[in-house]
Amino acid sequence: MIIPATVLTVLAVLLPIVSALCAGGVLRRNHLVGIRFPALQASDAAWTAGHRAAILPSTVLAVLAVVLLVLSYAVPALALWGSILTMLVAIAGFAWGILAALRAARAA
Template sequence: MVLPILAWVFTGLLLVLLLTCVAAARGSLRRNRWFGVKLPALERSDAAWRAGHAVSVVPAAVAFVVALIASILGLFAPAIYWVTIVAAVGGVIWVFVRATRAADRVTP
């Protein structure tokens, strides 16, 4: 019973991550103390903040779509919920790596 709930919570969190990356990449979500991908490389400058979030849109979207499909399929075959968990963990790692690399390429 816990696995389906966890899978759907992770799917929702991936959606929040995706929307955050889109908003920050567009400039709607400016660098702040409370919300966004909070990595030291992204906190260095506004340009690093936007660059890091911009390259994170694709990995966040891929992870969200995979998690959503797996969560829906999990309604019929509960073992597939594990794919959601793997997609969430892998997606967040992918976002962090790409965001850090992009922010590091931005000159201060």
């Protein structure tokens, strides 16, 4: 259970990094990297606004997922439930970041 939690945590850490690269113009609108929903693909302004909005919520929950994962590794008694909680937090980070991105992209 701890391996899937580790993989999801790594992906949760990558989301705010990729979002920052997209919001900063390093990664332009494309079909390979970034949050690729139609609302964000609609224009360069929507792409930038959406990714900018995803940075904070995805960062907050990525940091929490890392803390929970470290605890899962450090305290064997927490391995199972810590891993499950880590995965839920990572998934919540994806959802919150994507929802924030979609709202901002539609408003752009």
